[in-house]
Amino acid sequence: MASKLVRHSHLRALSFSINNYIRSPHFSTPNRAPLSYRLFSNASSSSSSSARPDKSTGGFQRASSLKDLELTKFASIAETWWDSEGPFKPLHVMNPTRLAFIRSTLCQHFSKDPNSARPFEGLKIVDVGCGGGILSEPLARMGATVTGVDAVEKNIKIAHIHADLDPVTSTIEYCCTTAEKLVEEDRKFDVVIALEVIEHVANPAEFCKSLAALTVPDGATIISTINRSMRSYATAIVAAEYLLHWLPKGTHEWSSFLTPEELVLILQRANITVREMAGFVYNPLTGRWSLSDDISVNFIAFGTKNCQ
C-alpha cells in the first residue's frame, strides 16, 4: 500500500506540469499537444507557433502592452499556476525541496552565508523553462538577480503578471526565448538552472552545451529530470499514460530519459563537472518531499563549469 502511494506520488511529480495544462480549460487549444508548452529545444521552438520572441526587445514583453481582455484571461490562468491548492499543488509542494538543494549547493559553492535571508545577493541566475515563475520568484526573494525564460509566450505573460504583485519579484526579467537564443545574444550568468526540462529536449547534449555556454567560468549549472529506470517506466509511462490516462500516450518517451550517469557524461563533455546529486522522494504520510540518495526516479544535479 505504502509503495503504491509512493509510486502514485512520483507519478504526480512527473506529470504535474503537463497534466494540469490538460485540466485547465484556458489551455486546451485543440491542435496543440500539451507537451509543447514545456518544450525547450530548437525543435520545439520551431514547432510552437506562439513562441515567437519579439526581436527588437529580445522577447521581453511588458504585460501592460496587452489588451484588457487578454490580461483578464491570463490573470485567470495565472491563478491556476499560482493557486497552491489548485491543480499545480504538487509542484508547489515539491518546490521548497528543490530550492533547499539549490540553496545549500549555491551557498557552499559561492561561499554565501547560509543564515542570511537573502544569500543569493549579487548572483545572476537564469531559470530556463520558468513556466509561471514558480522557481524564479523564490530565487528573487533569496536575493538573486533573476532572468526567467520560457519558449511559451503565455507562460511568460503569466509569470510577469504574478511577479508584479510583489515589489521584490517585480525585478525579475522574463523573456520569451530559448537557451540557444540567449547564447546567441552572448548572455552570461553565474548560475544556470533548468528543472524538468531536459527530458523534453530533442538533443540533450546540445542543450547542455547551451547551458554551459550561458554559465560563467566556475559558475554553477543545476539540472533536474527523471531517471530512465524500471521504476520510472512503471510510474511515468505505464501508469500515467496507459492506466490512469493522466497524460496523453506518448507524452514522455521513456527512451529519451537520461540516467544520472548519462547526464554526468554529457555535462562533462559540455565542460561541466557534476559535484552533487540528490533524489527526490515523497512521503505519503506527511505529504512532503524530501531530498534523499535514492535517484531512481526524480533527481537533481549540481555542476560547476570548468575554468578553461
Add this chain to the structure above:
Amino acid sequence: MQLTMFCTRVIARKLYVNVSRLKVRHKHFCTDAATRVSGSNCGQPSPEHKETHDLSNNIQHYDIAIVGGGMVGMALACSLASMPLTKHLNVAIIDSNPALGSRPYFNKEDPPDPRVSTVTPATISFFKDVGAWQYIEQHRHAYFDKMQVWDYTGLGYTRYNAQDINKEVLGCVVENKVLHGSLLSCIENTDFQKTIYPSKLSSMTLPPSPSSLGMDSTSSRPPLSSQRHLAKLELSDGNSLYTKLVVGADGGKSRVRELAGFKTTGWNYSQNAIICTVEHTVENGCAWQRFLPAGPIALLPMGDNFSNIVWTMNPKESTNRKLMNEDEFVKDVNNALDYGYGPHPTSSLFGSGEMFSWPRAGVTLSANDCFEVPPKVVKLASERMVFPLSLRHASDYVSKHVVLIGDAAHTVHPLAGQGVNMGFGDAFALSRVIAEGIAVGSDIGEVTVLKKYEAERKPANIMMMGILDGFQKAYSVDFGPLNILRAAALHGAHFISPLKRSIISYASGEQKLPLFT
C-alpha cells in the same frame, strides 16, 4: 538605496505619529470602512475611494502583523527576533494593553497574582532558546519536581517524579505577568524592527484572488499592484497598515478568527474555575491535583510560602465560594484537599500490588512513594477570580495571509495548565515554519508555507485537548463502577513505567504523539 529606504521609513513613522493625533477625524472614516468591510473576502475598495482614504504614503507596510500582544503573541515576536533568518522581518504588534508600551516592573513584596501558568520543560527550553528565561529567573517562579494526582473516591492515586523522565523538574509555575514581562524585556533588548500599535483591530481586507484583480486602467498599476499581495488592517484608532501575514494571537474571542471566517467547534462545560493565591506556613514544592465530584482542584507551588489554587466547580458553587468569607473559603479548600468528599487513598486497598500485580521490574521510582496530604492553607492572599470553562477549536488554523495561534486556535480546560504551553508550542512552530519558508524564498503569506505549521500543531493540539476533555468527562460522572475503573486507570498508571513515562513526558510537552512513538 538602503539609506533612502531608511529615510522613508523614518518619515513614514513620523507621519504615523501625526496621524494618530488626528484621532477623532480619522475615526469617522474608519467606522465607515469597518461596516463596509466586515466579511473576509470583500473586494478591494474602489481606487478613488482608496486614494482619499489611505492618505497614500503614510500607510505602513509590514512583513507580519501580530494581532494580540499577549504571552503567545509576544512569544512569537521573540522567537522571530531570535532567529537569523527572521530577525530582519518588519513586525507590527497590535494590542491596546498599555503594558506593551512600558518597561515591566514588578514589586517582589507583592503576593503573587492569581493568574499563573504551569510551564512545561518544553516551554522552558523554548524560553531559553529565545533568551527570555533569564528575565523570569530574576522574578518569582517556582520549579516543582513532584506531582501527586488522586481522586475523592480514595481508590487510587499516582505520584510523579521528575527523575521518572530523567528531568530535573516537571515544570515551573510562573505568574502570567512575569511570563509576559520577560518576553517584553527580551524583545526590548534586541534590535528587532517592531512597531506597537496601542489599538484594536476593527476590520481586515484580504487581497482578492488574482483572477478577480480588475484588469483596470494600467496607468494606476504601480501603486495598486504593490499592495495586491498584502492584507490590509484597519484599527479602531483610525490607523491602517498593510501586511503579508496576519497572525491572530488575540485569544479565545479572536477578532482575526471572526474576520477571516474560520469556523470553530466546541462546547461550554457549564463549569467555572475559581483561581486565587493562598499562603501556607511552609513552602510547597509539589504540584497537587485532586479530582472531586464537581471537578478537579489543583494546588500549585508559587514560591515562598505561596500556592496557587485552580478549582473547578459548577457555576452556583463558584458564586457561593467567591462570596463566602475568607475563613470559610480557606476551610473549604483545606477540606477539598484532605478528607472532604471521601477518604485518603490507602495502601490497604491496592497499595501492595495484590490486585494489580504488575511485574516489579518496570516499576518507576516514585511508585514506592506514599500518599501525602498537601500542606494546609492558612490564608487567602489574593482576590478570588471566576472564569467559565469552555473548549473551542478552530477547524482551520491557516488561510492565505492569515494564521491563528494560541487560544485563538484552541481554548482548553485549564486542567493541566496546558493551554498556554500549547500556545507557546504554536508560536515556536510558526516562527520555525516562517524561517524555513524564508530559507527557500517562499512568500510568507502563502498557504503552502503556513499549512506546514497547521500540519505540525493541529494533531498535537487536538490530542492534548482530547486527553484533557476525556479526563474532564471521566470525572464529571459519579457512578460507582466507573469510579473504580477510573481509579484503576490512575492506579495502573502509577505502576506501569513506560505508560506513565509517556503520560508525563506528553504532559510536559516533550513528546509529539505518544501513540505513534
